[in-house]
Amino acid sequence: MSTTVADRPAALSVRGLSKTFQGQQALRQVALDLQPGEIHCLLGQNGSGKSTLIKILAGYHTPDPGSEASVFGTEVEVGPHMAEKSGLRFIHQDLGMIDSLSVADNMSLGGSFPGRFWLSDRQHVRHSQAILDSYGVKVDAAATIGELSLAARTLVAVVRALHFGPAKDAILVLDEPTAALAEADKQLLFTLLREVQARGQTILYVTHLLQEVFELGDRVTILRNGSVVATRPLAGLDHDSLIELILGRKLEALYPDHEESAGVAVLQAEHLAGGNVKDLSLSVRAGEIVGVVGLMGSGAEDVPHLLFGSRPRAAGVVRVDGRDVPPDAPAASIRAGIAFSPGERKRLAVLGEWSVRENITLPRLKGLGRLRWMSRRAEGRDVAPYVAKYGVHPRDPEMRLASLSGGNQQKVVIARWMRSGAHVFLLEEPTAGVDVGAKRAIYDAILQAAAGGSAILLMTSDFDEAASMCDRVLVLRDGVLGASVPRAEATTDRLLGESISRSRSKDSLHV
Numbered sequence: 001m002s003t004t005v006a007d008r009p010a011a012l013s014v015r016g017l018s019k020t021f022q023g024q025q026a027l028r029q030v031a032l033d034l035q036p037g038e039i040h041c042l043l044g045q046n047g048s049g050k051s052t053l054i055k056i057l058a059g060y061h062t063p064d065p066g067s068e069a070s071v072f073g074t075e076v077e078v079g080p081h082m083a084e085k086s087g088l089r090f091i092h093q094d095l096g097m098i099d100s101l102s103v104a105d106n107m108s109l110g111g112s113f114p115g116r117f118w119l120s121d122r123q124h125v126r127h128s129q130a131i132l133d134s135y136g137v138k139v140d141a142a143a144t145i146g147e148l149s150l151a152a153r154t155l156v157a158v159v160r161a162l163h164f165g166p167a168k169d170a171i172l173v174l175d176e177p178t179a180a181l182a183e184a185d186k187q188l189l190f191t192l193l194r195e196v197q198a199r200g201q202t203i204l205y206v207t208h209l210l211q212e213v214f215e216l217g218d219r220v221t222i223l224r225n226g227s228v229v230a231t232r233p234l235a236g237l238d239h240d241s242l243i244e245l246i247l248g249r250k251l252e253a254l255y256p257d258h259e260e261s262a263g264v265a266v267l268q269a270e271h272l273a274g275g276n277v278k279d280l281s282l283s284v285r286a287g288e289i290v291g292v293v294g295l296m297g298s299g300a301e302d303v304p305h306l307l308f309g310s311r312p313r314a315a316g317v318v319r320v321d322g323r324d325v326p327p328d329a330p331a332a333s334i335r336a337g338i339a340f341s342p343g344e345r346k347r348l349a350v351l352g353e354w355s356v357r358e359n360i361t362l363p364r365l366k367g368l369g370r371l372r373w374m375s376r377r378a379e380g381r382d383v384a385p386y387v388a389k390y391g392v393h394p395r396d397p398e399m400r401l402a403s404l405s406g407g408n409q410q411k412v413v414i415a416r417w418m419r420s421g422a423h424v425f426l427l428e429e430p431t432a433g434v435d436v437g438a439k440r441a442i443y444d445a446i447l448q449a450a451a452g453g454s455a456i457l458l459m460t461s462d463f464d465e466a467a468s469m470c471d472r473v474l475v476l477r478d479g480v481l482g483a484s485v486p487r488a489e490a491t492t493d494r495l496l497g498e499s500i501s502r503s504r505s506k507d508s509l510h511v
């Protein structure tokens with residue numbers, strides 16, 4: 001453990017924090033202490049209240065009356081101005097950057113550098129560059145944000161957050177910052193966060209990824225159903241005890257055992273090109289789970305979209321059951337039996353204003369109820385087992401989807417496609433933002449679909465997931481197939497090694 005200073009008052013201390021949404025209690029009497037200079041991880045199942053807590057700290061939600069807070073021993077009011085007064089800085093998942101502006105301009109967006117009232121463009125770039133350099137971030141301050149890799153943008157966002165405003169005792173709050181980062185890029189962020197910590201600043205880090213918690217964290221606070229169940233140093237915890245604290249029960253194994261039982265080729269692609277993919281041929285057999293991994297920019301992220309038709313196909317043929325699937329036509333892909341669960345849940349996968357029930361029944365509307373007329377009751381009956389199986393919380397299928405936590409929305413998307421009757425599944429980051437308990441339910445569902453003869457393509461940036469779940473993992477490098485790693489040889493290290501061997505993508509070299 002690094003710089004935790006026990007005799008200083010907490011950098012931030014909140015007590016008695018509760019929040020009720022329309023009669024539903026999201027937080028109950030929560031207490032959180034952040035010691036100066038520590039990396040404090042906030043963990044909990046989907047819907048346990050992490051985002052609600054962060055949003056209260058940010059002043060976005062008003063808590064129920066009765067809460068108290070202090071910053072380095074001085075009382076502050078929990079409310080819209082608390083973040084500003086306590087030096088809290090937030091890195092949200094969308095990073096809040098403007099793509100068309102330069103790094104330097106983005107760094108000064110929304111505020112000026114402390115002590116600098118006016119700078120010429122050149123000085124401004126030079127000054128921003130000096131700040132980035134001082135953190136060891138090798139990004140060109142004159143470059144346009146849109147040209148940078150996501151990893152580089154994340155690093156800029158961190159440095160920017162710390163350089164806003166005067167507070168020298170800043171507290172950085174990161175909400176699942178690695179959700180869309182490739183494995184190797186995560187290490188760049190961790191190096192920066194350790195640098196931030198070495199400067200004595202405090203970090204609150206929200207994640208579902210336990211490896212990250214052990215790699216980075218000093219202490220952890222765990223929420224369950226809106227209450228704090230433990231705040232502990234990580235030094236005294238192991239993986240299993242942490243899972244038990246999160247779930248309130250033991251989890252036998254995260255990844256289920258499975259036998260390989262692949263049949264005939266169901267999904268085939270030949271000389272596929274589009275996005276970052278230059279030339280890729282692949283085949284997924286009935287009952288097979290094929291992984292697709294690669295660094296950002298390798299093309300891995302384009303594969304499910306090209307197969308489904310949600311990104312333009314520049315060349316190549318896609319076949320399902322031997323029949324051609326036309327390019328750029330998602331509706332035709334669905335008719336051919338393909339289900340696609342995209343990673344960009346908010347933008348592509350969910351209808352926030354619709355109910356859970358409507359979101360699940362969306363792709364298979366016909367044939368429910370007599371005369372193909374859908375009664376709401378019949379639909380509700382049909383959906384209930386899916387809500388239960390994937391542990392969607394709250395259980396009420398009539399809830400508006402947008403009011404569910406992020407991970408619970410993801411469970412709804414998976415439930416939708418598992419129910420849809422498709423026999424080819426393209427799953428992009430299916431467990432991103434999903435807690436350990438629900439992950440296992442999703443893995444079980446994937447195996448069940450495979451055992452039922454479906455062909456499954458699993459694109460993931462979680463190499464451990466790829467190594468544990470797939471019969472074969474395709475590693476993309478620079479738009480082509482770099483390696484095809486059979487299950488028996490697939491380990492996280494091997495997949496990472498294959499991803500970065502020979503060439504790293506130009507973009508990632510930026511940092």
Ligand SMILES: Nc1ncnc2c1ncn2[C@@H]1O[C@H](COP(=O)(O)OP(=O)(O)OP(=O)(O)O)[C@@H](O)[C@H]1O
Binds near residue numbers: 021052394405408
């Ligand atoms: N605006 C809202 N209206 C109604 N209920 C809400 C709202 N925001 C959150 N909730 C409810 O509060 C509870 C806590 O949700 P929250 O988003 O804080 O969970 P979380 O721990 O961040 O989950 P995840 O890991 O899935 O992001 C959930 O039951 C959720 O449905």
